[in-house]
Amino acid sequence: MTQHSSEDLLLIEGFKQADTKESSFTLIVKKYQERVYWQIRRMVITHDDANDVMQNVFIKAWNGLENFRADAQLFTWLYRIAVNESLTYLEQQKKRSSISIDGSGLNLEDKLQSEKDFDPNKAVWKLQQAIQQLPEKQRIVFNLRYFDEMGYEEMSQVLETSVGALKASYHHAVKKIEDFILHH
Amino acid sequence: MNSNQTILLELKQISPAVANLPKTNPFSVPLNYFENNISTIISLIKGKDLTQQNDTVNFNVSIEKNETFFELPKDYFETFGIQLMNKIHTIQSVDDELSEMAPGLISLRTKNPFTIPNGYFDTNVIETPSRKTNLVKVFQMKNLIRYAAAACIVGLIGITYMITKEGDSTPIVASTSNNQQSAELSLDDMVIYLEQMEEIGHDNDLEFSNGDESNLLVDLTKETIEEMLNGIPYKGIKEFIEDEGIMLEKTNN
Secondary structure (H helix, E strand, O other): OOOOOHHHHHHHHHHHOOOOHHHHHHHHHHHHHHHHHHHHHHHHOOHHHHHHHHHHHHHHHHHHHHHOOOOOOHHHHHHHHHHHHHHHHHHHHHHHHHHOOOOOOOOHHHHHHOOOOOOOOOHHHHHHHHHHHOOHHHHHHHHHHHHOOOOHHHHHHHHOOOHHHHHHHHHHHHHHHHHHHHHO | OOHHHHHHHHHHHHOHHHHOOOOOOOOOOOOOHHHHHHHHHHHHHHHHHHHHHHHHHHHHHHHHHOOOOOOOOOOHHHHHHHHHHHHHHHOOOHHHHHHHHOOHHHHHHOOOOOOOOOOHHHHOOOOOOOOOOOOOOOOOHHHHHHHHHHHHHHHHHHHHHHHHHOOOHHHHHHHHHHHHHHHHOOHHHHHHHHHHHHHHHHHHHHHHHHHHHHHHOOOOOHHHHHHHHHOOOHHHHHHHHHHHHHHHHHHHO
16 A cells, blocks of 8 residues: 555545635645646646646546545646646647647647747757657656656556556657757 | 666666756746646636536526526516417408408409309219239249349359369369260270270380390300200200290190
């Protein structure tokens, strides 16, 4: 069974009480929103999209926290919702862009280049460009490992994938990024 | 070793180039976004909850009072009867309307210039023509012949295809045709054929024996034969002749 932090347990218990529900949830949002936001932002790229997805994530968390079981950490659970919501959002955007005439909103690379401070000569942006070239699964694994410094065990709970497969995905992702950076 | 160091070490092993990249975040967020975001989310959730509550209340009310959500004018059912009667009164009859528009036409309205034969409506029984029902035969010989002809054509095509397609079947057919040819031959033809074959066989045998003899024969002179015979004792020659004589008799028998 997963070890929960005592603070998280208190927050979950507080959420289940009617009089402390809102205050407990506010504290949960306050505690995890930034980490959740950046995970989403790296996936959907633009702030507006990330904001939409994050609101959906916490609305889902509000609806589901009542039945939250202690077989996963609160943060892992929130991350899983964030990943699923981000993927759903991107899928919806793909469908929308395939319908629309101009095909807008499809390419994450274009979105990246439209960022305010985008500079292709800077290493940080080049890294982001390299990440956008990766397949979806490898992109998520790389972001969780590289930026969020998440362990493989925890990652396997978030993505419901074996540790071995995650290690392989991460290895391939890093090699592809290296190749992109060296040849661009 | 903490997890950060483990991750960095792992990355260096996979790719030192990627490990040396700056890990700074290039993205930016609006000022005080995270501070305001909490209240936004809470208000969103509250709004959603409120909507859900309203929906529940409305649903319960509709069940209890058996009301609909469609709007009706005030006192609609109470005033409906009066409104209906007023509507009826306002509708003018055809005569009233015609008297207003063209009074001279009212007298003409009932007069009919057309005539019909006497007792037409009494005697006129409309005879419905008896329908001839065309009986359609389910089983028709014509169709059967057509299907049979089609089946034959398909069969012929299939057989032709099988013959041309399958290489193995060709020899069988060929051998069958040879048999048929042999069956058509007369007895005399067969005898002539066999005699010819026998002669050919004899010729072959002769050729073979001649060949063997030519290899086996040795030129023997009289002197050589005399020497050979002198070397054999008389008694032995006598016994040989006697044996040959017995042998000749046996062969004659």
